[in-house]
Amino acid sequence: MIDxxxxxxxxxxxxxxxxxxxxxxxxxxxxxxxxxxYSLLQKSAERFGDDPALEFLLSGRRDETPQTITxxxxxxxxxxxxxxxxxxxxxxxxxxSIVLPILPQSHPAIWGSQxxxxxxxxxxxxxxxxxxxxxxxxxxxxxxxxxxSEHTDIWEKLMQVMHRLPLVHTIIAVTQPYxxxxxxxxPASVNAKLLNYNASIAEQVSDQLISGRQFAADQIAAxxxxxxxxxxxxxxxxxxxxxxxxxQLMQIYTAHMPRHTVLCGLPLFHIYGVIIQGIAAFxxxxxxxxxxxxxxxxxxxxxxxxxxxxxxxxxxxSTVPTVLMALAxxxxxDADISSLTNINSGAAPLSPKFEHVFEKNFDVEVSNGYGMTxxxxxxxxxxxxxxxxxVGMRLPYSQIRIAHLNEGTIVKDCELNESGxxxxxxxxVFRGYKAQSDNTNAWIDGDxxxxxxxxxxxxxxxxxxxxxxxxxxxxxxxxxDPVIIEDAIAxxxxxxxxxxxxxxxxxxxxxxxxxxxxxxxxxxxxxxLLSYAEEHISERAAIPKRIEIIPAMPLTAVGKVFRPALRQxxxxxxxxxxxxxxxxxxxVSSRLDKxxxxxxxxxxxxxxKQQTVDELLTPYSFAVEFS
Numbered sequence: 001m002i003d004x005x006x007x008x009x010x011x012x013x014x015x016x017x018x019x020x021x022x023x024x025x026x027x028x029x030x031x032x033x034x035x036x037x038y039s040l041l042q043k044s045a046e047r048f049g050d051d052p053a054l055e056f057l058l059s060g061r062r063d064e065t066p067q068t069i070t071x072x073x074x075x076x077x078x079x080x081x082x083x084x085x086x087x088x089x090x091x092x093x094x095x096x097s098i099v100l101p102i103l104p105q106s107h108p109a110i111w112g113s114q115x116x117x118x119x120x121x122x123x124x125x126x127x128x129x130x131x132x133x134x135x136x137x138x139x140x141x142x143x144x145x146x147x148x149s150e151h152t153d154i155w156e157k158l159m160q161v162m163h164r165l166p167l168v169h170t171i172i173a174v175t176q177p178y179x180x181x182x183x184x185x186x187p188a189s190v191n192a193k194l195l196n197y198n199a200s201i202a203e204q205v206s207d208q209l210i211s212g213r214q215f216a217a218d219q220i221a222a223x224x225x226x227x228x229x230x231x232x233x234x235x236x237x238x239x240x241x242x243x244x245x246x247x248q249l250m251q252i253y254t255a256h257m258p259r260h261t262v263l264c265g266l267p268l269f270h271i272y273g274v275i276i277q278g279i280a281a282f283x284x285x286x287x288x289x290x291x292x293x294x295x296x297x298x299x300x301x302x303x304x305x306x307x308x309x310x311x312x313x314x315x316x317x318s319t320v321p322t323v324l325m326a327l328a329x330x331x332x333x334d335a336d337i338s339s340l341t342n343i344n345s346g347a348a349p350l351s352p353k354f355e356h357v358f359e360k361n362f363d364v365e366v367s368n369g370y371g372m373t374x375x376x377x378x379x380x381x382x383x384x385x386x387x388x389x390x391v392g393m394r395l396p397y398s399q400i401r402i403a404h405l406n407e408g409t410i411v412k413d414c415e416l417n418e419s420g421x422x423x424x425x426x427x428x429v430f431r432g433y434k435a436q437s438d439n440t441n442a443w444i445d446g447d448x449x450x451x452x453x454x455x456x457x458x459x460x461x462x463x464x465x466x467x468x469x470x471x472x473x474x475x476x477x478x479x480x481d482p483v484i485i486e487d488a489i490a491x492x493x494x495x496x497x498x499x500x501x502x503x504x505x506x507x508x509x510x511x512x513x514x515x516x517x518x519x520x521x522x523x524x525x526x527x528x529l530l531s532y533a534e535e536h537i538s539e540r541a542a543i544p545k546r547i548e549i550i551p552a553m554p555l556t557a558v559g560k561v562f563r564p565a566l567r568q569x570x571x572x573x574x575x576x577x578x579x580x581x582x583x584x585x586x587x588v589s590s591r592l593d594k595x596x597x598x599x600x601x602x603x604x605x606x607x608x609k610q611q612t613v614d615e616l617l618t619p620y621s622f623a624v625e626f627s
Contacts, residue, residue, distance in 0.1 A: 081112025
């Protein structure tokens, strides 16, 4: 059983596959006695009492006094939130949608919603209609959202779509001094009760759940949206057992470290911010510094980033490659960042070359792990000694399987160092998607979750990613891993980033092409890059047929490159060129349709040429609509 003392152990635990196997000889429920998020967080409130759990910077200014919440206060706020929701009829089967930026109230809202019902954190930067679709898919009856604010349009977007959310009977608005309005009302058209979050939870008891709820590990704790930014929402169901497992596991991974402060700039609708820099950090007793409501998107916070590392003696933070690239160009100045020992990079592959340069310039270790929403943020975790290019080793009590698949069936299990589809199972794997139709291809050979990623295991148990199965470029039946192209072009000294996608082709189906962002001040032609690619890519079929130089990559709210936007962009370009070559005058646009995917919209100058265009586009797989 884990030692809950505050004295660090002499050496880090579980640094090899042998030590993981030895750890697993003790039963899971003996090592990790907590099976729900509420009990685990209340235990932290008891253990760490009046120590700071959260510190919050509203503006990110250098001299700003942080707002501090202790572990005791956090535990009380979670209980009060749960009791408020219970009084509103929320039970273990009721979803509460949470539409908030990074605020001190965000964590109590999330964990209190889990203690009463099911938390449904939503990206507040999504368009109004998409937010409504997620709330509908979750079947939420209560919304916790930001009060009207001059700094964001969250309130306005929700009011715009409330007419399509008849199940929602209560809106609980979170106010924050100097960020939101203090007085406001609902529009007359909105048929719901309005409560002030801060004032309402203050009226609730804080030392017990008035529901008397008894938790079980398999109860649903949260609905996380994981279906991109278009199409029908895909909702992943995470359990209390998932949450509690990750929280307690982090106590083992950090047992050799003294308690310290970590910085959080990741959004709290995203699995990593909620789990690794939420319940896991609180379980260990870390202080979490919340870097403004906008997180890493805050201009003021990022400008003063290294100053905050120095001021708060930050030991580690987690982020995505795009943020690291931005930080690489921010001078440290006179800040002392020697407290910073580790940065966790995830969500997207990090260039090994960039990683090496960053580590050298800032004297800090950058580690790469691997996980996703469906695995409660982690599948593998990097030990201190991590082979270059790997994403670490499996978690205890979990398994990773590499296999070749054919239409959802395992054709063969891969040998060591042989690439295949990554399958995983274990106590961190979710209970499935809320819509049964989304589970059709999610599970292989019983209870193995199909990640859709490609990778391989080495003889020491380390996992390496080799691509995303659905991102493969299929050229006449030849599967091309885009990483082969991206890694080669990224070695050019003028290239900041590169993403390869399939260029629609009438004969081959797809041809490889790449979008490239150049480093500031660099000038380089696409032809020069094509020549460079030809020299540096050994797989001839993977040599790109085209390169587009663009000012910036399209990103999701959590900093991942949004590949569908790039596929959309190159398809529009290709189609315009194709029509022009055949002397067809037309306006071309596109959209990502919920049913048919990428849909090209063509407005012909001469409608009499529609049949000609139809015949011209017959070999292509995308949908076409004439306007």
